[in-house]
Amino acid sequence: MHNLCCLQFTLGLKLMAREVKKRTVGMSPNSRRARLQEQITAINEQLILSSMHEHDLREQAEDLAAQLRAEISEREQAEEALRGTVEELASALKAKDEFLAMLSHELRTPLTPVLMTAASLEIETALPSEVRDQLGMMRRNIELEARLIDDLLDLTRISNGKLQIKSVRADIHELLEQTAEIVRDDDRNKQVRIVLGFEAEQHYVMGDPARLQQLFWNIIKNAHKFSPASGIVTVGTRNASAGKIIISVADTGIGIRAEELPHIFNAFEQGEIASQKHFGGLGLGLAISRAIAKIHGGEISAESDGVGRGATFSITFAVVDTPEAVDYIHSTSSTPGRAFRLLVVEDHEATLGVLRRLLTRCGHHLTAVSSVREGLAAAAVGTFDAVISDLGLPDGTGFDLIREIHREHAWPGIALSGYGMDEDVRRSHEAGFRVHLVKPIDFKQLQRALEDLVTNVG
Incomplete structure (x- = not known):
């Protein structure tokens, strides 16, 4: 800007000098000096005005530069604040999901032995009908509690766009x-x-x-x-x-x-x-x-x-065309076809006790333990048709257990967990479990899973 102003001013002086030269041709020396003095005065005035104008331009340029720097700084600060807000929001959402998953686990785990016990006693014909009705009431309320937990997890899946379906x-x-x-x-x-x-x-x-x-x-x-x-x-x-x-x-x-x-x-x-x-x-x-x-x-x-x-x-x-044979068959059978040799690993004492009692009543042969170490020790000396394991164990995880077992044996595994998010199911399958059942466990569902799993493997 400064160089441009100087160039314009220099060109202006040259033009003015040429004009003075033209107009003073033929004048007397005194008249020429007077004319030149007028032009010099005018040039001085132009110099003063130009200097003032240049000063104003410089101030304006400096003001504009300062405003631009301020705007850039504000924008950078705003972008940084936005990034921080996005990171905080992502962290908060992750914390919320983790909290819901943990809450789900803590709520589901104690429901499992109660639900399985109530469901099994409800169909016990030796008990008075009034007692069986009360047991049915207990079962229904436990199932309702489980549905409320499922609703919370489903809402999280929906908000994350992770609600998935398996179409048939x-x-x-x-x-x-x-x-x-x-x-x-x-x-x-x-x-x-x-x-x-x-x-x-x-x-x-x-x-x-x-x-x-x-x-x-x-x-x-x-x-x-x-x-x-x-x-x-x-x-x-x-x-x-x-x-x-x-x-x-x-x-x-x-x-x-x-x-x-x-x-x-x-x-x-x-x-x-x-x-x-x-x-x-x-x-x-x-x-x-x-x-x-x-x-x-x-x-x-x-x-x-x-x-x-x-x-x-x-x-x-x-709608789709009516099939000759329906893809979806809802089986209500709860009686296993044969007895299985089962390794059951569960650290929740009440749940382990109920699983042992109900599975034994169905004719299965159980080895029941409560840790990864005990599970691996049992696998080293026994032969099993399937492994049923909780995922959260005191000395490791069910993932660790099934991976180690599969180094030596091809026994199919059923994971029991209070964690029911899609990521939890995916991790179970990647570790080697064929089935992931979410607590509270429906014993009929466990029986069907066992029958399908062992029969298909066999």
Whole structure:
């Protein structure tokens, strides 16, 4: 800027000198001196003005440079603060996930022996029916507690975009019938009727049966919960358009306010019922149901004519052709075909005791230990059909145990864990476990897993 101003000023002086020379040609010496004096005075004035102008330009340039430096500094500080905020947020989210996983483990572990004991005694015909009813009540409440824990973990999966499904060809009608039966079985006092009305001729979809049943259970259980004694819940299906099935669940319950309808699928929101503690729940079921519907390419919506007028939930999925043989078979068999030699490693004393008692009652031959060291010692001298191991052991992990065992033996393994996140399941499979069961363990599920695992290996 300074050099440019000097160049412009120099050119101006040269032009002015030429002009003076032209105008003073033919003048007398005195007139020429006077004229030159005027020009010199004018030039001096120009020099003064130019100097002032140059000073102003320099100040402006310095001000602009200072502003630019300040803006760059502020932007760098803002970017640094943003990076810090992002890192803090990521750290907080990771800490939250780790806390939920740990909380899940701590809550699940003590539920396992109670659930398995209650479930086994509930079907013990030698006990009075009143006692078996009480045991059934215990089992149902433990299962409800486990579902609440699952909901918290599912919400974390949804927020992280990690909710996964394993799609097979599934029969919507079969899943709805099974779900309705589960809810009916839980109904001991309200006597709410669940009426099924299936009209859809096309009722097979590609989806994860367990996740679909979770969705249906959330919706039907809600309809049942919010209906009055002797109320009615109607579950229906229809093919409203080609290639689609619509599942509707209508109840005669408390209804939903119009202003609450847009928000009922948000996590932790229960609308008007939030203040009515006797209904219970965390307000997660509908948020999870929407995520399950969405990941299956479906839609879910709700309608209500207002408070006291009931509500209707509608779920839409794309259908597939009816198969000759259904891919999904829900086995209810709980009796193993033969006795197995099992190595059971579990450091929770109550859980180990219940596993020993129930598996022995089923005819299996057990070696029960409570640490990695004891498990490896047993594996060194015995022969087993399968290994059942907890993952958190006092002197190591179930991962360590199964890896060491697989150096010498090909025995299939079942992992028992209070940790049920996708990462936990992946680590189990990578370590060598064929099956990962999340506590509290359903003993029938463990029996089926054993039968399938050992039979397939054999």
